[in-house]
Structures are given as structure tokens and as C-alpha cells.
Amino acid sequence: MLSRLRTSLPIRPCVSACRWAHTKDKGKPLMLNPRTNKGMAFSLQERQILGIQGLLPPKVETQDIQALRFQNNLKKMSDPLQKYIYLMGIQERNERLFYRVLMEDIEELMPIVYTPTVGLACTQYGHIFRRPKGLFISILDRGHVRSILDNWPETNVAAVVVTDGERILGLGDLGVFGMGIPVGKLCLYTACAGIRPERCLPVVIDVGTDNESLLRDPFYMGLYQKRDRTQAYEDLLDEFMEAVVDKYGQDTLIQFEDFGNHNAFRLMRKYKEKYCTFNDDIQGTAAVALAGLLAAQRAIGKPITEHRVLFLGAGEAALGIANLIVMAMMEKGLTQAEARDKIWMFDKHGLLVKGRPQETDGNQEAFVHDSPGTVNNFLDAVNTLQPTAIIGVSGAGRLFTHDVIKAMGTLNERPIIFALSNPTTKAECTAEDAYTLTNGRCLFASGSPFDAVTLNDRVYIPGQGNNAYIFPGVALAVILSGVRHISDTVFLEAAKTLAEQVSDNELQEGRLYPPLSEIREVSLQMAVKVVEYVYANGMAFRYPEPADKDTFVRATVWDTNYESYLPDIYEWEGVDFNPKKD
Template sequence: MTSLVIFKQHLGKIMKKRGQAILNDPLLNKGTAFTAKERDALGLAGLLPHRIETQDQQLERVFSNCARKPNDLERYIFLMSLQDQNEALFYRTVLSDLQRFMPIIYTPTVGEAALHYGAIFRRPRGLYVTAQDRGRVREVLQNWGGDAPSVIVATDGGRILGLGDLGANGMSISVGKLALYTAAGGIHPGSTLPIVIDVGTNTERLLSSPHYLGLRQKRIVGEAYQDLMDEFVEAVGEVFPDAMLQFEDFATENAITHLARYRDQSAIFNDDIQGTAGVTLAGILAALRITDGALEDQRVLFVGAGSANIGIGELVASAIAEKGMSLDAARKQLWFMDRKGLIVEGRDAINSFAAPYAHAHSPIGDIATAIEVLRPTILIGATGQPGIFDEPVVAAMAKVNARPVIFALSNPTSRSEATAEDVYLWSQGKAVFASGSPFGPVTVNDETHVPGQSNNVYIFPGIGLGVTSCKISRVTDTMFRAAARAVASGVSEDALKEGRIFPALDEIRTASLDIAVAIAEIAFTEGLAGISRPDDLRGFIAERMYSPRY
């Protein structure tokens, strides 16, 4: 969104506020960058130090202060405080070096922040809908005093990254996710709304902590839980009818159930299922440019049968089916393992969502043996079990593939199935590797490999940009496949030579715009767009991208 469009959009709000009210509004506050004329016109004379600074000068102070912090959690706290004071300066900071700041405002540092959310709490953001609000959820949503949101991220804190049930501490995830919508996708920060659906927590450490700020009770389940979710989704549709609703970090069964139950009601998607699937498919498509393989010829072994891997499997299977194969036949090229071993026909305790991948085969209990027998070309882990891709596993993949593709997707870094260094070392530099959290370059046999970060930030901001710009009423799997292709095609040949299978982070806004255009084209074709198609679709969407410069 251009600065002129933003100015016009917020002119009414600015004119209604003066003095301290402007300085206390992070969407309007420019701090020491207010000019002399602005200070006189807005009643700011005397409320700021005499010196007038440029945003670049303010940015240098932010860098200096951030560098003095002793660790990333302290840097996270500092940056979140800046977001509460001056949104434009916060986003200018983040965009100045995404490689440096994204791991602080989101994974992996946001995981540590979620663990300590109550202790580091400063200022409330967003809305809390609790189990005690049953019957008045609409009233709670109407208490939101900001502009009507165009993007909402909601979580019940049931499965935060790889850290488990953190209850109301999940608010840090919703806040962080929306920060990336703005930084990477250009969604205006004033049109975002983080929500926690606080239904309690089963984590005893939180229930006994003096700092825990959520409901101090066990999670509600069953009919009571589902009734609250039904009321919540209905209320969002009534109070914020134009908003896209993203579900985030729900426990596997709830995540899959909610997506199936609500996805056709409005623009609703689950990032852990569909966003993770989209970015992983993008990584696979880019990796095949290195291995010189065809998607329809791949055999994939998934370790972990939760919502993330099942979502990836479904999107990959549908992408294979697009090549002229039936969906059932495509699924037979995908295998899943869980804690009990390979998921096969006739095995006990198979979840309904994993059942389509229970193929006829004898049981196999360990990953390395499964690789030797099934000979997968791609290995994908989403388990939250650090180190589960050990040397025998990686060596087995390297034995059956000239260029094995290995994705260790669990977040944060401490939960990754393998480190980049180990995978490159154990595969003698042959692996094409990606992880959920960032790893630095690794040199093996005098050759430097740059691991890819299979981060959903390559997908969901672009989805949000396309949906909000063109008022798209549904978010479909076809759109996520298109998003994956857009991301994969944006990886340069030079990047592929280094082993990188995702665009550089400083190119992410271009990637988001590519995605937005691609899914908008689908929406116009399928009658899901709420506007007439502009002659210059790319220019139309680009003009709506937020710029954090004053």
C-alpha cells in the first residue's frame, strides 16, 4: 500500500487525535520524526525533544540498542516494545534485514517467548476469547476498538511449534505471525487482529505458575469445545465479514477437524496444514530442479503423521494427480511413519486422516530400515523429536539416492530432526536439505552448502495479500499449489547451485506479490473474487502493499 493511500486511509483518525493520543497510537506515532509543522498542527509542541530526526537516524538507534541486548529473548522483548510504540519504525527495522530480525520476532525466538509469555508480558495486543465467554463471543469481538481487520490469526495454544500445549501463551504466536503478514506480505498492521481462544491448558507447569495469564483450568473438550469454536467462527463472520481467518497451532485432531468443518464457510485456512504443505511443495519442486527429477516419479517417506505432514501429503498427492494420475494412485507413492512404525493396512490405532496412506506392506519399525526397503527419494520429518534423523537414517538416504532430498521441518531449532551440519556431513555433501528453523552455511569437502529454510513465511503472507486485495471468498488447495509453483519458480539458478531451494529473504515481498497474483488469477477464473479483475492486476495488488517509511 503506497504511503499516499495509507495517509488518506488514516487521515480521519489523525485529525480526531492530538497530542499524547497520537504519541500513544503506534499506528500514528513517528516519535522524534514529526516535523516542526506537524508538531504545531497536531498539538505535539513540547511533548517531544527538540531535535527532529529522520527515520534512518531512528533506525540507527534501534540497531544500537538491539545490539546491546545480551540474548535473542531480550532482543525480542525490545522489538515487541518498539512495535507497541511505533509500528512503522518496527517494520522498517525488520525489513532492513529480514535474515537478522525474522528469527528474533518469529521462529525460533518466539518459541522461547511463548514459554515465558506471562513473565515478559508488557502490553495487551489482540483479543482473548475464553471458554467462559460461551454465549457472548460476538459481544467480545465487538469490543475490538481498532479498524475492522482484514486478516485474523487465531490459536487455542494447543500445540505451539514443537513445544506442546501452552494455552493462552499462544498469543505470542498470533502476534508474531501477523507481524510477518505485514513485513513479508505488505498487509497494513492496522488491519490485523491476533486472537487467542483460551480454553484452558493441560500443562501443569503453566497451571501452577504465578505468571500464567490464561484460564487456570484443564482444557475443555468434546461438545463444549466444539460449541465454542462454532460460535467463534460464526461470530467472526458476523462482526468481521470481510476478514480472512487463519487457524494456527491447534492440536492435530482439532486442526484437521476445524479445517474440514469451516473451510467452505468463508476465507479460512490452517497455516500448519496448508501453509506448511504449500512451502514444502515449493521446496520439493525447487529441489527437483537440482536432482533433475519429475514430481510424478517421487517416492516420499514422511516421519510423523500429525497435521503438518498429513497436510503436506495431501497437497503433494494432489499435485502429482494433476500430472494425469488418480489421487489414490498418487497417495500410494507416499508413505508415513509414526511412533509405532510404518503405517500399513491392518495396523492398529491409525487415525482416520492417516488411513488413506495405510498401504499394503509388512510392518517396519525404524526409519533406516524403511528407507532401505521403500527407497524413498524424499524424506520429510515433522515430529518435534530432535535428532531423529541420525547418521544411519541420512546414510541410508544417501545410499539409495544420488541426491537425497531431506527436510527436517520441526520448530524451533532445538526440535529439528537433524542439523544442517550433520545432514551434509553424513551424506558427504550430496543431500538437498531444508529445515523449519534457520541454519547457517556448512562446508563439506571444501564445498559450501547453503541450507534452505522451509518457512511458511514464503506462503501465507502472499495468500493474505491476494485474498485481501481481491476480496477472495474462499482459500482453496488449488491456490496453495499455485503458490508453491510461484515460490519455486522464483528460486534463481545461482541459488540452486549453492543448494538453496527457497528465494532469499530479501526477495520475499516479490515472492508474496507473485503468490498474490497467482491466486487472484485462480479466484477470478473460479468466481471467488469480490471485485472485477483490474487491467493491471499485479500493479493493483502492489499498490496496496504497506510501506513502513514515513
């Protein structure tokens, strides 16, 4: 066998028979590891060397054929959850092929691996569970969090996405079923920004759930207890944050995701000056919404300082967006008080005004105003305040009624209507209603995707205010530049960068964001801009500072080509063999 290999392969004489035997012992694990598996793309020579000949069908396939097979199978499926399960199955077997398939049809498949289908997958997580994809840390693990991190097989983690599952999208408390969210977010770290998947760690913190149906579900996978809201919760999170930086370094990015409103702002304030962290529901949502408003002002020709914004919802998303709008207005010359006066909020109790019976929390105080008069419902609020923009982040469904949309069309030549709640069923209105009831004059964006709308022989392409336009590019920049603390100004810079990437032709089509098909390039350009910004403002800690930021960023991007990691496999297995060398 060895003599036959020597005549058929470009093997250097120093490779000994004993080293071939060692490699053959390690061949099968390479097939079973999704990070190194190539399926039928292992060449004949590799199969012989690694001892896996006969463990695969004899045909040697290209990645092109493998991708085509999966793409054809996906086209036969109509059920989004079935597509999600199938895609996640690819990820569990062959990581590079998964990202190849995802990236080649990102506009079609992002709604499957991310919103809105990921929400459905989370509700069914225990029922469709096949293989764990992250770390599960429960409140029973206090005192042992570092040892649990040590169990994670990758040692060079750069980014962690963590949730406690209390407020998954607009679906509420899903406990450990919320693991689908950090897994989905980190898929987009790689697909959109080229961050290596082995450097990403999804985590769910299990402190119980208040969801009674889950506590009765035999397929629920977490602790069967009510949420622990005692000091033990605080201690567990503190231990987790300390363990992450102790193991992976001070500049490890920790993204908070889908924490409850009462915890989200508190934890962000608690940790933002101690760790490299951000909350995507607050800061990422804020940046993508502001980017939509900045793009809208180009279409209307009206500066952001002249807009009046009315929010439906007054939780973490609304407050995050509002605070970033205030920053953008102040940058254009308004005082903080003047900017805040232009922003109003309406929640389940009504308009946020002084003296109302229901209490407001400290995070809302900046946007509590004197009462403008009698306001009984959201339509009254629109007619009384006459906003130029309404932004829905309530998670309560179709509350931008036909009358509300018509009122916005009457009050404004080009009304701005953002229905940002996820998933699709929770959106405040549909794209069709928004365009039809304003006779195509509105500037519309949603959190989940809607199909194009044809009206009066014109096709309108609704913008999707998807956080995926923001967090992958920001994360890449933060990781590459060694940022220790992420300022809100970073998200302001990201919002401006995203708005600049919308072309005039795309604005004419009704878009307020670039096509999702271009999101890889959008993310890389954003990363370049943010890297330039953090170095210029003394936030970066990785030196020497790269002279050419664009080349620096693009040189790090991970790709899906099998050959790009072949030499590494042989080095891992102790074999002095490189198929690219003679």
C-alpha cells in the first residue's frame, strides 16, 4: 500500500510508515467533526492517507456538487421549520458546506436561520433537538462556571452571545429553548462578517422559567423551576462574566441577547465599563433603526432634527432607539432637551406623560412629557402629536391599524412607518397595508421580511430593519481592534455607515437598507469604518495600528473553501504533508 501511495502522491520522503499509521487512526474523527469534515469531497489520496477509504462512497465530489444537492433539497421544502431543521443538520455535519449554502442564498435563508423562523424553532426547541450547539450554564452551577467553560473544546474564543431566555423576540419567556437565538446570531457573525465559527461561543444561562406551559412540557430541557430572581442570579452572571475574561481574555466580546426589560438596561450599565460588551436588543436595534431614519431623510430631503417620532412600545428596543436618535440630533446641533422633546412613547398603559397613574421606570424618565391633552389610544396620539415617523417595537401584533396608517398619510407627504417587532406575526402592520393605505408614499421598514408590493404599476421593495446589518460588522471591528469597552458612539457610527451604503436607486425602489444579498460587503465596509473610528478615538488596544484598514479587515475573513484548511489538518495530525507542495 505504501509503495503505491509513494508513486501516486507528492509525498516527501521524510514521511514514515508509522506516521501514516498514526494519521489513519485519526482519519475517522476528522469525518465526524463538522469543522474538518468534507464529506465526499475528501480526495482518493486523502482517503488512503487518513484511513477512511471505503467509509465513503467511491465518488469524489466537489463542494459545488455538494452545495447543489442541498440547495435542490431545500427547494423541495415548503415548511420553514423543516428547512431550519435541515439546515442545522448540515451545520452539524459539515460546517463549511453549511456556510457556503447559507452565503450563496443569504436573502432566502437568513429568515430561516434567523428571524422569523428562529423564533418558531425556539418554541419547538426541545421537540426538534438533535445535538447541542453551545454551553448550558444553570444556576445550580454556581461556583463551577469556569470549569464548565473549560469543557468547551475551542480555546481561542473571541465572541460570546449569551441569553437567559426571558424575552425571546416577541415570544416571551422560553427558558433554555432560547438557545436558538445565540446560535442563530453567531451563524450571522460568520456568514455576514467572516468571523471564524470556532471563535464563536453561544451560551444560555438557565435560572428557570415562568412559562407555565414549558414547566408542564416533558420535552423541556431546562430546570423545572420558576425563575430565580434573587441575589443568586446576580452572582451567577458575575461569575460568568469573570470566567469568560479569565479564560479568553479581557477583550473577549460578550453580546447580551433577549434578556427581560427589567434586566437588560441594568446589566448593560453594570457591565459596559468593565467588559467588552453590548446588548443587541438595545444598541443593535437602535443602530439599524437610526440607519433607516437617516436613509429616509435622504429620500425626503428633511434633516433628522426636524422629525417628530412616536414609538409604540416603551421597552428596551424603544429606549435604545430613542437614545441613539437623541445622539444623532445632538450631533446636528440640538441640545439634549430639544432632541428629547421630539420623541414620544406610547405603551400598553397609554402615552408616557407626567402624572399618569401607572409608574414609569428610570430608563423612561427622559421621554416622559407634559400631557398634550386627552389621548385614549394610539390613533389619538398620532392625531394629537402629528409625528413624521411612527416606530413599532411593542411585540403586540397589528396595532398600526388602517386608521393609524391613513392618519400618518394625511399628516405627512412621506410618512415614515417602521413596524419592527419580530417575528412576522408580531409586526405592527404589513408592508402591503403601509404602501396601499398611503398610496405608495410611505417609507416603510420592518423587523421581519415582507414580500415586494405592486401598486399602481410600481413595485415597492420594503426595507428590513434587520440587526444583522449591524452586529456582525461591529463585532468584527471590535475583535480585530482589541476594543475593551464599546461606546454608544460606535453604534452611531455604524448607523451612519449603513445609511451611506443605500444607493439612490435603492431609495427609489422603496428600500431603506441595502439588499440582504450584499450583506457580506455591507458588514465588511462597516467593520472598516468602525476600525477607523475606534483607532481615531483612542478606543483600540491592538497595536501596531494597521495603516491600511480595508486590507487589514478583509485579510481576516474566513472562507468556505475546503483547501483553505487542508494543510492545517495534516499539521494537527503530526504529518509532514502538504498537498499544495511537491
